[in-house]
Each structure stands twice: as structure tokens, then as C-alpha cells.
Amino acid sequence: MLHIQNVEKSYRKSGLLAKRSEKVLHGVSFSCHDGECLGIIGESGSGKSTLGRLILGIEKPDHGAILLNGQPIAQRQVRRGQISAVFQDYTSSINPFFTVEQAIREPLDGDGRSRADHGRRVDELLEQVGLSPAYRTRYPHELSGGEAQRVCIARAVANRPRYIVLDEAISSLDVRVQVQVLHLLQELQSVYGMGYIFITHDIQAAAYMCDRMIIFRKGQIVETIDTDRLREVQSDYARTLLGATIII
């Protein structure tokens, strides 16, 4: 179980008035069960990626706590192997000096299995995200946007963590590959009970994937709704978002 409790975060503003700071998250609380897919949908710049970084323990909240099974995520041993991510800025999240194979192998290190096992696992993962084994030797700058994003997805699921933060993780994929990846995630969810924090602007993809959705705006939760009751959303903002969705 992942608990986010009354989390606040401010950033210092650069520039002349360096002393002033801007609050990005205002007392955010929610939880995500093992094996649940929880969507976070909301305005651009509202603090979704910031929230994702806090959940990963890369940044610390100013106030509040983030707990994984009751233990603070800030402690490295609590989060090791338990939580991974596909970052929104996927191109710069792969080490530029790593080949695709090295990038995907990295989270497998130290799991006690042989190099040959890892090699087979890399091929299997590449295939699952729709890339041929020929990509093993490529460097990140030789990949298209969607190929790089899929390498990040393969890396994030490689060691079957308990939770994955997916920050606009399918945004650069063609719809056919999007559906393939969504099905892969659903399969991993049912086999290994992985939980997802699924941050996206694509409400239709979120509705397909998520059990619940959080509507987020200006650093706050506007509304939380079970996906199968989506049509009953109450807030004006959520209703506007739904109304503006182009359905084809």
C-alpha cells in the first residue's frame, strides 16, 4: 500500500526575488493499493510530475509523508526494487553512454541470476514493448521518441517492482503500440499485482487503464472518482475536461 499524506512542496523562484517561493503542491493526500491503477489527470503545470518525483523519493516533500507499506519512502532500503518510473522527459532519463541493453539490464543487477539469463530477459522485454533484439546495441540518440519511451518502459518493468509511476509514459507511441503497452501493463498487473500511478492527459487512455482517477488542478486534488462512475463526476473542472475530449 502506498500512502501519500498531506504532502506539500514549494520551489524557490529563481531571478531577482530569490527569496520568494512558490507552492506547487498544497496538502495532497491519497493512497494507492497494491495492484491498483490510479490515474492522475489534470492541468499542465499543476504539479503532477512533481508529485511523481516525490513518490519516487528523488525529491523530498516540505511537509507530509509518503509511506510504502507503512515505511517512509525517503529511506532508500524501503524503495529499493519496490518502485520504478517512466519519466515524462524520457530522453534525458536514459544514460546517454549506455546502450539499450545496458539501460534495461541495470535494474536487474544483483538479482542473483546469470548474465545469460539477463540477456534473455532483455530480449523478452524488448519484444514485449514491440522492439526487435536488434535494438540492444543502439544508443539513446539513435532512437526515435517512441522507441526511447519504450526502452524506458521495458526498464521500468524489468525487475517487476511493486509500483510504477508512469508519467505521460505512452505519449509518444502510435496508438497501436499504445494499446499493446497498455495490455502488457494490465497483464503484469494481474500476474504480479503491480500497482500504477498513471499520470496522463489522455483521458480515454486513463479510462481504459485505471480503476480510479484523481482530477488534479493547481497543486490540489479536485475530485477522485471510480472509473466506472466517470459519468457522475461533480466538479466543474472535471466536467469541462470530459466535455472537451474529442472522441474518435
Added chain:
Amino acid sequence: MNILEVDQLNIKDTHTGKVIVDNVSFELRQGRCLAIVGESGSGKSLTCRAIMRLNPSSLHQTGRILFRETDLNALSAREMRNMRGRPIGMIMQNGMSAFDPSCVVGVHFRETLGEHYGWSRSVIDAMMQEAMQSVMLNQPAQLMNRYPHELSGGMLQRMMIALTLVLKPDIIIADEPTTALDTLSQQEVMAQFIHLRRTLGSSMIFISHDLGAVRHIADDVLIMKSGQIIERGETGQLFTAPRHDYTRQLLSARLTLSDHFRQLINEE
């Protein structure tokens, strides 16, 4: 009238000898919006970067790229530099890489606009702030003093879009410009693009996986797969009567998602 004609564009990786973009030809008509849709890795970004001559030297390109009467592929590096920005503006797929990480974004705007138009700082700031507001970036004066890493993904994309709106290029090449935008900001951005076309007659190449956005903004569509154009046509016709198997697969994949969504929100 065609403002851009790409004739037999070929892109080859000189390290491996592999042909990545295979004799692609298409034209962009004055004032129209051409969408390029297709498989991930099919060569959409490389094709657009080839027009701008921004691909690394390990990728060798041949063919003619006619902008009005000029073959861009035959220009010197210096002549080509003058083409980028004002005559042809490109919004890159990866927002972060377009900005210098060591400067606040305002510096980039002043350099780019100063170079192309010779405007003063105060003119540039005023124009940029107006453009930023038009794509729902509030408090624009403050945002110009931020470093790229201090902005969200969608804010960076809108910063680049705002710059393009001020540059008013004859051709806008937008590579996945709305991947990080919520539905409402996305609509605002599309409205601005449409406004620019209507008032200035700008033409546009719009690369996107978002079929809803494509249907909304594009007049014509190219479908790419494995380095080739496999289907082309007017937007309405392509969505209602796709001919190629791959195009059908794309549309039916989207239907997998949208049918589910429709069921969820429609009253039984």
C-alpha cells in the same frame, strides 16, 4: 500552389548502410495543414529534421526539398541557418532539448527574435508575453525568468509554441507539439495555430499520434510506416475510408480506447 515539395527524399545511416527513409515524396500546399501520422520509428521526425537539415552527419540525405524556388538540400550551411526560425519554424518533439539548460528561457527568446527581426528587448518581451497568454501560460513575465528544468513538460511545449507564434513563419513544422498538454490547453494551442493560418496564410506540417487532434486540424494526412508513405489523402476521406491495412489497424486501436470511453460516459 505548393510552398514545399519534397521529392525522393532518402535518408541513409552511413554507419550501417541502412536506408531509414526510403524515397519519400510529398508536397505541402500554401495555407494548408498536412499531418504526418504513423508507426513509431517510421521516420517522421527524421523527415522533418531533414527539411530543416538538422540530422547528424552520420545520416546522409539525398533528394530535392523545394521551398518556393529554393532547393534547401543544396544550400550552404550558412544560407540554411537563415531559413530556420522565420521562413520555416520547427517545434521539436523533445521540448527540453530546444533550450539551453544554463539560461533562463527569456534569453533564448531574445536571441532568436533579435536575430530574425532585430527587435529591442522590450518589444520582444511584450510580444512573447502576449503569445504566452494566448496558450494559457499565466504570469508570463515570471515564466521568462525560469530555467528550462523549472518548467513542466507542457509548459515547455507551450513556450516553444508561443515563440513560433511570434516568429510567424511561412511554414510551421510541429513534431508532437501537444503530447504533454491537457485537453483544454491543447484546444487553445490548436485554436492559435488555426488563427495563424487564417490571418497569415502560414502552412503547417503537424506530426502527431493523436488522431483526434489530427482530425481536428489537418486538411491532408500522410501515413508512414517503415520509412515509406503507405497512404495519403484528405483527412475526412482517410478517417472514413482508410485503404491500407495499417491505417485500419491504427483507427481500430483508437476505437478500442474510445469505444470503452464512450460506454463509460454515456447514460445507459
